[in-house]
Amino acid sequence: MTFLNPQAFWGLSLLIIPILIHLFSFRWYKKVLFSNLAFLTEIKDQKQSSSTIKKVLILISRLLLLFFLIVAFAQPILQGDLQSDINKERLVYFDNSLSLQQVDDSGEPVLFRSYTALLNVLGHTEIDFKVLDNQSLIDFNGDVNQLSSIQEFSPEKASFERIKDKTELYAISDVLMFSDFQKNSFDLDRIADDTLTSYKLYQSLPKQQNNLFIDTLYLTNDLSYSDSYTIQIRVKNIGNFDVSDALVRLVKEGRQLVSKSLNIVANGYSSLELELKGIEDVYGEYQVELSDVPVVFDNVFSFYLKNPNAARIVLLEEDQSKSGDYLQTLFTNTNYFQLSRERVSSTSVNQLMDADFVILSELSTIPDWLIKQLDEIKGSVLVIPAGTIDYNSYNQLTSSQIYPIDQANSSPISSEVINHPLLKGVLSNDDQKTFDMPNFEVSYGLQGYFESILQTNEGHSVLAQIGNDNLYFFLAPLSEETTDLPKHALFVPVMYKLAQSEIQSPPYYRLNESYVELLADSINGSEAILTLTQGESIYYPSFRFSSQGLVFEIPEEITQPGIYYLVNQYDTLGVFAFNYAIQESEIECYSMEELSALAEVHDHITYQAVTNRVLSNASMNMDQESNSLWKYALLLALTFILIESILLRFLK
Incomplete structure (x- = not known):
């Protein structure tokens, strides 16, 4: 047996007090004269014998009362249990993620309450600890100044994987966790299944989430x-x-x-x-x-x-087509578009490879070389069929079954399909109710895997995206006999969306995303030295070149949101906005009832809700609770109080 608070034994000096009371408890007597004292002397001898025994028993009970009360304050622990704990290193995980900015009843961040609980535990134990927060690992030697950094909020998210990695690396089987226990950070099933590790959960919850x-x-x-x-x-x-x-x-x-x-x-x-x-x-x-x-x-x-960079558009025709005339008029803004109108028999393959948008306008037959090169075209491809087509070549191009529709009626395009993600924002909700949609007479049908972007009120597909590729197909020629869509206000945003779908950059990224794609054809791969900069901070991302341009990974070292510049030596290639992952903002935590229920059914898990800034040793020292003997000493002290009361009341 040993004691966690041996200084309490200085209180044994108080045992002298009941002894002094016993030794110097004299009575002053008043003399009274009697004629015959023989009978009184006999009574005195009998009373004196029983009184001495009573006083001794009361003295012993008082001494034992004080003794066991002092022992309780000394916090006795079985020697064998403590010795095994001293030889066993423990891991303390302290969560200082951003969700702990929430405040407790006193109006202070719950991070401070959690830190007070941590100091309470570390300050009343002789066991060695490794303290792990969301960014660093500290070998704690008893100096609280080592822990100053963990009081600062970390942009790094809490991770149970990181805890497991450290326990396996250092062969630690005892973990103390101080956190608010966000639901998207901790999987309770994994903690429950890890029966080889002892988990002590200290939860600091805000006043309201x-x-x-x-x-x-x-x-x-x-x-x-x-x-x-x-x-x-x-x-x-x-x-x-x-x-x-x-x-x-x-x-x-x-x-x-x-x-x-x-x-x-x-x-x-x-x-x-x-x-x-x-x-x-x-x-x-x-x-x-x-x-x-x-x-x-x-x-x-x-x-x-x-x-956005000007979209490079290649319009391929057999001869000059009506659809081509519409499109040439449409893509006249050279700030956004570079249109090249070509004959399919004389076009350059390299020009198609570099294009952002290729339009096959009213081709009766798709050439074999174009079918073979389709997968090499990095941009989107739009097919506008002729009135009469070679079905075999079209089927090969689309990997679908195209068939004629002979008796289709002209029907308005449905306004509901404007909600398609590709056409987001083309029409407002009010416009959808009042807008007169163009008519379309479908000439062809599709069988296979495709998604309708535009369709008629009768359910016939007008514009379809085929497969998972950026291959789009109009189901009729864009002639006056089949549709008035080219003269309608809807035609402009639809075609602009298709033309720029491959060159528009997202306005922002999340820090938990893995990589970013960038159109950067002018970079020489052998001379590329890429850096991401924000102010004085510089990061070196891994990157590779692809058919779409440049792909670089978001460095794990980037933890702060904001605007970053991608630089190749002295040339700025792009500007990117990074924001926190949604999971970090979703601060919902496990309730006290959920964690208490988990601890009740698993012997390797204990749980303590940290509810006060000032925490008692008894409430926080869960790891010593099962081996401590102070409560038995306190019980014995109370027993001797009862014995003293009985002696004073019933022993004459």
Whole structure:
């Protein structure tokens, strides 16, 4: 047996007090004269004998009461159990992720409460610890100054995989975890199944869980054909209560452009539109700022609108076609399009390979060489069939079965299919109700794997995407006999979307994404030295070249969101906006009931809810609770209080 608090034995000096009381408990007597004292002397001798025994028993009970009370304060532990613990190193995981910005009852971040609990445990044990937070590993030697860094919030997400890696590396089978236990960070089934490791869970929960963050952002209008631009934003509320009048601000390069407020129901979403007005140059760096406390790490959302490169378009015909005339008129804006109109018999294969958009306009037969080169074309391909086609060559090109429709009626194109992701934002909800859609008379049908982008009210496909490739097919020639679509306002955004689908860059990326694709044909692979920079921070991403251009990995070292520049030596190749992963903003935690139930059914798991800033040794020292003997010493002390009371009351 040994003692965790041996200093308490200084209290044994107090045992002298009941002894002194016993020895010097004299009585002062008053003399009374009697004529005959013989009878009184006999009574005195009998009483004196029984009183001495009573006093001795009371003295012993008082001494034992004080002794066992002092022993209880000394916290005795069985020698064998403690010795095995001293020889066993333990791992302490301290979660300092951004979700611990939530506040407790005192209004302070729960990170501080969790840190107080950690100091409480480490300060009352002689066992060696390795302290692991979300960024570093510390060999704790008893100096609390070593732990100063873990009091700072880390952008790194909590990871159970990281804990397991360290326990396997150092052969540790005893883990103490201090966290709020976010549901998307910890899999309780994995903890429950790992019966070879002992887990002690210390949970610090906020007063109430709530957080607002931007779930989705996109530009509803294509930059190449719209005169007004609208940012569509969806905000999510992680919390059990509604939020009213939350302020949302759109800022470009430090200048506020517009602000709005919105209401969001508990655990729900709310969408709003921010219109860009009075901006000469719509391209550049933007931030959307939310007014939300106390969780502020995801209040700023960055995105970047890039001026798209001019799409390289190759229009292939057998002879000059009516569809070709429409398209040549359509793609006249040289800021966004570079159109090359070619005869299929004289075109260059290399020109097709480099094109962003290839249009096969009213070809009666698809040449064999073009069918073979289709997979090598990196851009999108749109097929506009002729009135009479060679079905065999078309079937080979599309890997589908194309058949004629002889008696199709002209029918309006359905406005509902404008909700297709490719055509997002082409029509507003109000336009869909009032817009007169163009008519289309379908000439051909498709059998195989395809998705309808446009279709008639009767359900016939008008424009289809075939397979998983960027191969698109109109189901009739774009002639006046079959459709008025080329003269309709819908034709412009549909064709612009198809032409630029391969060159538009996403306005933002998440830090948990693996890689980014970039069109960069001018880079010499042997001389490329790529860096990602933000201010004075420089990162070196891994990269490779592909048929689409350049692919680089997002370095794991990047943990801060914001705008980053991709540089090749002195040439800036692109600008990218990175934001936190959605999972980090979803701060929902396991409840105390869930973790308590887990500990009740698994012997290798214990659970403690950290509910106070000032924590007692008894409540926090779960690892010593089963081996400690202080409660038995306290029970014996109470027993001798009872014995003393009985002696004083019943022993004469």
